[in-house]
Amino acid sequence: MKTSYVVLTAAAVGIARLVQSERQNRQRLALHAEEIHQELISDALSDPELRVMWTAPGELPDEEYREILHCNRLISLLSVKFRAGLLDGASLRVQARWVMARQAGRTYWATLGGFREEEAADRVDRAFNAILTDEHCGHGGR
Secondary structure (H helix, E strand, C coil), X not given: CHHHHXXXXXXXXXXXXXXXXXXHHHXXXXXXXXXXXXXXXXXXHHCHHHHHHHCCCCCCCHHHHHHHHXXXXXXXXXXXXXXXXXXCHHHHHHHHHHHHCCHHHHHHHHHHHHHHHHHCCCHHHHHHHHHHHHHHHHHCCC
16 A cells, blocks of 8 residues: 555656646747747848838838837747746736836737737737736726
């Protein structure tokens, strides 16, 4: 009887380590993907031809698109920090409120918030989007 408890305990510990390892691996992948994303945005900010390539015809004037790209950098960083557990819901809400207090943040969310909702892959993305949408609505009209 004691042997079965030892085996069961060892199996539970092994499973817990596997789950933790998988979580850490996903966090590393998310952080690496964010690095690449930040580089792509940086390239688009510094190269007008890339901005034109990634802007839909008639969508936004170049200067507005540059502001949206800058805002995208910040919002993407907040998103990955939230996913990695470096921001909880309350601290994300503070950051989102700060972003939405600025015209660039409101313009970004009004323009691309729907797209972010469409591309949400899981509950973490949906929770992130819900917080930003709440803060965007709270600052609408300012």
